[in-house]
Amino acid sequence: MKRAAPDADSGKQAMALLRLDGVSVHFRLRGRGRGGGVVRAVDNVDLTIDEGEVLGIVGESGCGKTTLGRVIVGLQSPTAGNVVVRGEKRPLRQRPGANARRDGFQMVYQDAAGSLNPWKRIGWSIAEPLRNEGMRKPAMRERVLELLDQVGLPDSLIDQYPGELSGGQQQRAAIARALAGRPRLIVLDEAVSSLDMSTQAQVLNLLKDLAERHPVNYVFISHDIAAVDFMSDRVAVMYLGKIVELEDAHDRKSPLVHPYSITLRSAVPVPDPVVERRRNRIVLTGPVASATDLPSGCRFHTRCPIAQPLCADAEPELASTSETSRVACHFAGEFDDRYAAARAGTTGGSG
Amino acid sequence: MILFAARRLAEAVAVLFVLTFLIYVIGTIVPGDIAQQMAGIEGATPERMAEMRARLGLDRPLMVRYGEWLGNAVRGDFGHSLFTERDIAADVRQQFPVSLEVAFASVLLAVVIGIPLGVYAAVHTGTIVDRILRGISLVFFSVPTFVSGVLFVWLGSIILKSYYTSFYVPFTEDPIANLRSIMLPCLAIALPTSASIIQMTRTTMIASLQEPFIDTARVKGARESRVRYIHALRASLGPVVTLIGLLFGALVGGLIIVEQIFNLPGLGRGVLLAIAERDFPYVITATLVIASVYIVVNFIVDLLYPILDPRQREQT
Amino acid sequence: MNAPAARGALDGNAAENRETPRIRDARLWHQLRAVAKHPSGRFGLLLIAPVLILAIAGPLVIDWDPIKINPSDTLQGPSARHWFGTDQLGRDLAARVVSAIPVVIWVPLGAVLLAVTGGSAIGILAGYRRGWLERVLMAGTDVLLAMPGLLTAILIVGVFGGGSRNMILAIGVIYLPRFTRIARGSTLEVRGLPYVDAARLSGTKPLALVMRHILPGISSPLFVMCVLSLSTGLLVQTALSFLGFGFEPPTADLGRMLANSVDFLTLAPWMAISPALVITLLILAFNNLGDAVRDVMDPEVARAAGTV
Numbered sequence: 001m002k003r004a005a006p007d008a009d010s011g012k013q014a015m016a017l018l019r020l021d022g023v024s025v026h027f028r029l030r031g032r033g034r035g036g037g038v039v040r041a042v043d044n045v046d047l048t049i050d051e052g053e054v055l056g057i058v059g060e061s062g063c064g065k066t067t068l069g070r071v072i073v074g075l076q077s078p079t080a081g082n083v084v085v086r087g088e089k090r091p092l093r094q095r096p097g098a099n100a101r102r103d104g105f106q107m108v109y110q111d112a113a114g115s116l117n118p119w120k121r122i123g124w125s126i127a128e129p130l131r132n133e134g135m136r137k138p139a140m141r142e143r144v145l146e147l148l149d150q151v152g153l154p155d156s157l158i159d160q161y162p163g164e165l166s167g168g169q170q171q172r173a174a175i176a177r178a179l180a181g182r183p184r185l186i187v188l189d190e191a192v193s194s195l196d197m198s199t200q201a202q203v204l205n206l207l208k209d210l211a212e213r214h215p216v217n218y219v220f221i222s223h224d225i226a227a228v229d230f231m232s233d234r235v236a237v238m239y240l241g242k243i244v245e246l247e248d249a250h251d252r253k254s255p256l257v258h259p260y261s262i263t264l265r266s267a268v269p270v271p272d273p274v275v276e277r278r279r280n281r282i283v284l285t286g287p288v289a290s291a292t293d294l295p296s297g298c299r300f301h302t303r304c305p306i307a308q309p310l311c312a313d314a315e316p317e318l319a320s321t322s323e324t325s326r327v328a329c330h331f332a333g334e335f336d337d338r339y340a341a342a343r344a345g346t347t348g349g350s351g
Numbered sequence: 352m353i354l355f356a357a358r359r360l361a362e363a364v365a366v367l368f369v370l371t372f373l374i375y376v377i378g379t380i381v382p383g384d385i386a387q388q389m390a391g392i393e394g395a396t397p398e399r400m401a402e403m404r405a406r407l408g409l410d411r412p413l414m415v416r417y418g419e420w421l422g423n424a425v426r427g428d429f430g431h432s433l434f435t436e437r438d439i440a441a442d443v444r445q446q447f448p449v450s451l452e453v454a455f456a457s458v459l460l461a462v463v464i465g466i467p468l469g470v471y472a473a474v475h476t477g478t479i480v481d482r483i484l485r486g487i488s489l490v491f492f493s494v495p496t497f498v499s500g501v502l503f504v505w506l507g508s509i510i511l512k513s514y515y516t517s518f519y520v521p522f523t524e525d526p527i528a529n530l531r532s533i534m535l536p537c538l539a540i541a542l543p544t545s546a547s548i549i550q551m552t553r554t555t556m557i558a559s560l561q562e563p564f565i566d567t568a569r570v571k572g573a574r575e576s577r578v579r580y581i582h583a584l585r586a587s588l589g590p591v592v593t594l595i596g597l598l599f600g601a602l603v604g605g606l607i608i609v610e611q612i613f614n615l616p617g618l619g620r621g622v623l624l625a626i627a628e629r630d631f632p633y634v635i636t637a638t639l640v641i642a643s644v645y646i647v648v649n650f651i652v653d654l655l656y657p658i659l660d661p662r663q664r665e666q667t
Numbered sequence: 668m669n670a671p672a673a674r675g676a677l678d679g680n681a682a683e684n685r686e687t688p689r690i691r692d693a694r695l696w697h698q699l700r701a702v703a704k705h706p707s708g709r710f711g712l713l714l715i716a717p718v719l720i721l722a723i724a725g726p727l728v729i730d731w732d733p734i735k736i737n738p739s740d741t742l743q744g745p746s747a748r749h750w751f752g753t754d755q756l757g758r759d760l761a762a763r764v765v766s767a768i769p770v771v772i773w774v775p776l777g778a779v780l781l782a783v784t785g786g787s788a789i790g791i792l793a794g795y796r797r798g799w800l801e802r803v804l805m806a807g808t809d810v811l812l813a814m815p816g817l818l819t820a821i822l823i824v825g826v827f828g829g830g831s832r833n834m835i836l837a838i839g840v841i842y843l844p845r846f847t848r849i850a851r852g853s854t855l856e857v858r859g860l861p862y863v864d865a866a867r868l869s870g871t872k873p874l875a876l877v878m879r880h881i882l883p884g885i886s887s888p889l890f891v892m893c894v895l896s897l898s899t900g901l902l903v904q905t906a907l908s909f910l911g912f913g914f915e916p917p918t919a920d921l922g923r924m925l926a927n928s929v930d931f932l933t934l935a936p937w938m939a940i941s942p943a944l945v946i947t948l949l950i951l952a953f954n955n956l957g958d959a960v961r962d963v964m965d966p967e968v969a970r971a972a973g974t975v
Binding site for chain 3: 070075095097100105106109115118120125128129132178180181
């Protein structure tokens with residue numbers, strides 16, 4: 001799927017479709033509770049998206065991946081840091097979506113039913129970006145029919161209301177609307193998670209096809225690492241507002257090495273019963289730490305199967321550990337040994 | 352809980368403060384040149400007008416006058432009536448107890464009528480009595496106070512002649528005569544109020560009778576009457592109390608109307624008279640007194656709610 | 668706006684509640700039919716019918732001039748000549764009642780329209796913009812709510828004078844806060860929905876966003892509140908008239924007619940009966956219609972309703 005050849009580091013920055021520089025989104029909790037904490041939904045994230053690639057963002061619910069997606073499209077202003085689109089800095093405080101048409105960024109949401117106005121016909125909703133561009137009615141209808149065809153929906157749906165469609169159809173319609181303005185980038189926020197399995201596969205394949213036919217980039221956000229693997233050229237793993245692992249090169253064969261990434265991947269069932277039975281699943285213990293009351297040191301140390309005393313004190317940087325990925329872990333690349341040791345320890349202790 | 356009360360109190364005080372300003376401005380600016388009206392009575396030469404303005408303090412800026420008025424008001428001095436030249440605070444002190452008594456008696460009457468009937472209807476849902484009660488309360492709810500008031504004036508002057516006293520007698524002078532003089536006005540206010548209370552009691556009571564804790568009480572061996580009238584009723588009182596708080600606005604309206612119809616010397620009739628006479632210092636004072644009571648009642652209702660319904664406590 | 672948009676706006680008035688977005692069944696016509704079939708709705712229409720017939724057919728049938736004084740006919744009881752009797756000045760009560768009906772319908776209607784327009788605008792602005800603007804607007808709403816409704820109306824009409832326009836203004840002002848609250852609450856609910864975000868990303872400007880995406884989503888509770896407010900609006904209007912703040916005499920005015928009758932109750936009780944009956948019938952009718960509309964369209968709104 002990669003179109004542009006990888007550039008040298010300096011050239012790459014200038015060419016980048018989107019660059020996030022130290023982006024943070026901190027929500028202040030107002031209200032009755034004592035004090036009023038700060039939710040660090042996204043905390044000091046650096047990220048670059050090049051033309052023609054699909055970036056996957058994976059993480060548990062509440063890790064800030066949706067907020068990150070909203071920052072990318074401009075629905076949410078970062079509380080710190082910069083968003084640079086094609087070399088141009090986005091104004092800091094602005095009306096949500098004010099930049100949308102200039103950037104050509106769109107978003108597809110998890111809630112398929114909620115992403116179409118229930119009081120408007122499907123055709124009306126899909127045509128919304130076109131109408132805002134001032135397109136004339138006949139041309140608009142033509143284009144809407146073309147879009148319906150592209151996402152595999154029958155023409156007849158144009159005059160129907162969202163409530164009359166199935167979840168899969170609603171999501172296809174939402175995709176059609178996202179495509180209508182010929183966007184440069186679409187953030188797919190858990191776009192298939194609410195659909196049933198067979199529909200998920202269909203929609204994922206549709207998205208892949210569309211990306212091959214159009215010059216569009218995706219940011220594919222999901223809690224489902226298998227879907228992220230399927231869709232993405234490279235993967236970013238988020239935990240509590242931070243990116244803990246980021247693949248640099250566009251090599252999907254490379255394994256992820258952060259303990260959190262490894263546990264995520266180990267949760268995916270393998271479609272071979274023999275392997276599946278012998279497989280070693282790493283089950284995380286302990287609750288997800290709260291984004292208002294972050295753990296000291298490495299944010300993952302409260303649940304990490306290989307946590308060491310150092311992890312509670314010092315926060316690891318997102319550093320290059322291999323040719324293919326950057327990892328924020330003090331013990332990156334030592335997981336297998338340390339995990340085996342830790343398991344031996346606990347079994348011995350309890351045993 | 353205390354934090355919640357303190358916050359609500361601060362809010363209430365802030366609202367009252369803004370209200371004083373609004374009412375002061377409306378009562379001073381909008382009615383036009385009071386000096387001209389006053390002087391007009393005695394012949395409006397420019398000298399007289401200037402003298403009038405100086406006497407009324409109208410030659411100074413509004414904010415200064417408001418500040419001065421507020422300062423005096425806090426000390427209980429609300430100035431003198433433009434019309435009768437009497438001390439407004441003294442007048443209000445006389446009228447306020449009358450309105451308060453009628454209001455209190457009306458609410459009491461409405462509660463005494465409304466809650467038992469509502470409970471009865473809830474326990475006997477679907478029976479003929481329930482249906483008749485619903486029909487009656489629907490009608491009573493829709494009969495305006497001034498219509499039932501006129502009806503009661505007529506009843507009082509024809510049928511209840513020997514029971515009804517048509518002029519107000521203070522309770523301290525003669526309790527029996529006092530009750531006779533306020534019984535019909537109170538009934539006029541209580542009818543629509545009790546209709547709402549019947550409906551609300553019935554609805555919440557039916558809901559709470561179906562809740563799991565009622566079954567728990569039954570299983571634990573509580574007598575059915577105890578289950579109904581202690582457990583279920585208590586749980587349904589919260590919304591009823593809130594309703595009474597909400598109805599207080601309508602109650603004030605009802606008071607103004609019955610005081611007018613039955614010639615009761617209360618605040619409501621005082622306001623009506625003062626508006627007719629364009630006696631705005633009085634109007635401002637009486638309005639503020641009424642608004643303060645209204646705010647205090649809402650404050651109390653907010654505090655009572657979690658006390659009556661323990662389920663609400665965690666949320667506050 | 669193009670054709671589907673215009674159609675959509677129409678549907679918006681009949682907005683279905685959010686759980687079942689099957690819009691085809693939610694058109695205004697279907698909902699009105701459901702209201703007419705609802706027992707309370709049917710009862711309300713049944714009560715309103717004779718009053719409307721009286722208001723429409725009355726002027727054609729009754730020959731008497733509502734404001735003409737007939738010294739020879741004072742305080743006559745109901746008869747074939749004077750259906751509802753006459754007052755102390757010999758004016759025909761039937762003619763007076765009939766001529767006073769339109770205003771008790773138009774004034775509450777005008778007041779509710781004023782309140783729903785102003786209240787929605789303020790509430791949507793508060794819910795959409797948030798921040799200090801929201802706090803200021805909602806504080807203003809709280810201040811207005813801290814005054815008993817009828818007292819506020821009396822102050823306004825007492826200061827500015829009576830008549831239709833000022834009564835509409837007075838009642839509209841006391842009903843403003845409830846619409847503001849509903850509009851703000853619903854806006855807060857709707858503004859976070861993905862389709863509103865999607866519209867933002869499609870380049871829809873704020874005003875269009877509100878008109879196309881937020882207003883249809885909140886119109887259902889607002890409409891229910893409108894119907895519920897009609898009966899209390901009528902109540903406040905007739906109360907103002909009763910207290911002498913309505914229309915200048917000799918214009919026939921139901922509230923004032925009832926107030927005048929108090930001095931003649933033992934002599935001529937019929938002076939009270941016809942205005943009292945018309946007022947009560949209309950309030951009862953509007954209350955029943957309001958219940959039916961609420962049941963059909965939005966059962967939740969009752970909690971926000973409150974009273975006068």
